[in-house]
Amino acid sequence: MTDQVDRIIEQWHREKPGLDVSPMAVIGRLSRTALTVESRLVDTFVQHQLDASSFDVLATLLRSGAPYRISPMELAREAMISTSAVAQRLNRLESRGLVAREPNPNDGRGTLVVLTDTGKVMIEKALPDHLETERAILSTLSRAEQSTLAILLSRIENAASS
Amino acid sequence: MTDQVDRIIEQWHREKPGLDVSPMAVIGRLSRTALTVESRLVDTFVQHQLDASSFDVLATLLRSGAPYRISPMELAREAMISTSAVAQRLNRLESRGLVAREPNPNDGRGTLVVLTDTGKVMIEKALPDHLETERAILSTLSRAEQSTLAILLSRIENAASS
DNA sequence: ATGATTTAACTAAGCACTTAGCTACACTGG
DNA sequence: CCAGTGTAGCTAAGTGCTTAGTTAAATCAT
Incomplete structure (x- = not known):
């Protein structure tokens, strides 16, 4: 091959x-x-009427757990993008009513991004399909091979970032 | 970890x-x-005064061997990008004198992209450094692990593209 | 042959990112 | 205190991709 x-x-x-x-x-x-x-x-x-970057934001909010609120800074770290890119993603998601911005009560400079009910429904529908797609791609590898791959990748990432 | x-x-x-x-x-x-x-x-x-996409084009031309001439179509296939993106990369590289466009003698619609002498010197200088960087990142893995990783990745790519 | 279709390469417009620069608030040292 | 420095989040401008649309040449079907 x-x-x-x-x-x-x-x-x-x-x-x-x-x-x-x-x-x-x-x-x-x-x-x-x-x-x-x-x-x-x-x-x-x-x-599911999403793109990769929107899915990413909504999934990050969902897995953060109730009350589904995190700062733009945190979103930037998780997604490995600039805070500016986060602001633009949020503009798009907010205009669709999938997230909302609230002032951060503990920090007058800060914002908290909240997953709306609409956004939560949307990501909870998309998530199982997404996992199914990932599973389909990985089905070509055994469990052991998948775990080997994950380990080798994380060692490379570590080597590349330091 | x-x-x-x-x-x-x-x-x-x-x-x-x-x-x-x-x-x-x-x-x-x-x-x-x-x-x-x-x-x-x-x-x-x-x-080396390059970015990833310019390096990619110049390296593709170099490894194609003398006379270092290939079509934009071929460049698009190799780089997994649109022919439009190739045209824009070529505009940048041509304005810097690193590649040139020539008419394709076998096809009146076609163009051949040629690596200029300047471009060849540039990519030949950058290539060893690039390989050294790649080697440094990979030095965290044994030869056997590197080869395992390559095989697992190619199986995934194959599964994802079909 | 020639009209219709396909192909190669390009430009234009749109999109999502980047960096740079702004504003507003928080923190810190004297 | 409060002046100076740092931080959070944003917009603006620039970059490099995408898709859509254009032009010109090749191929194909009758």
Whole structure:
């Protein structure tokens, strides 16, 4: 089973025979696999009138538990995006009535983002379908392989961030 | 070693005890790891006055071998982006003199993108540093683990694309 | 042959992110 | 106290992608 990354590595061997391009076999696949998987997940989001970033915000609020209130800062950390991007996501979600902004009673600068009832219904409908899509993609791996993959990925992430 | 994804899964267990969220352990880490790794790679590109997308185009041309000429269509396929995005990347690279466009002698509609001498020097300087960065990130894994990871990723990509 | 369809490459417009810069509030040291 | 510094959240401007639409050439069907 030869894939696109295999072909890329063959090309490098032909053009730069001395160069060890083996890291590309891992990191090239990492990027491409993430892209492919994400594009597959979007289909499920779209069926629920969501996109990946909206799903992300609503799911973060839901899993935070009642009373489903967190700060924009916290949302930015969880989603690995800027607080500015969060503000823009919230503008979109707020205009659809899926979240609301409230002043933070403990900090006059702060805001708390609340999941509305509409938003909660929406994310609770989408979540099981999303998990089903993820399960379908992963069904190609055994439980043990899935857990190996998770461990290897977390070691890489750790190495890349430090 | 508990990371962000571990914490997310704990939250889900608390909020939705019945739900099997184990797929998130894999797919959540996949996205986050890819993001983290890519942001690390950018540092090396910047040191060579490049960004990820420019590096991608120049590297694709280089590994295609002499005479370093390929079509925009081919570039789009390799980079997993639209031909429109390729046209815009080429506008930027052409204005910097790193690639040039030539008419395709075999197809009046077509264009061939050529790596200029300047572009070739640039990518050949950046490439070893880029590989060194990738190697540094991967040094946390043994050879065997790297190869396991590559195989598991390619199986996932295959499952997600079909 | 030639009209209809497909393909390659591009520009234009829209979208979601980034960084930079703003305002308002919180905290801290003298 | 309160002046100076730091922090939270926002808008504005810039970037690089997407989709939609354009042009011109190739291919295909009769």
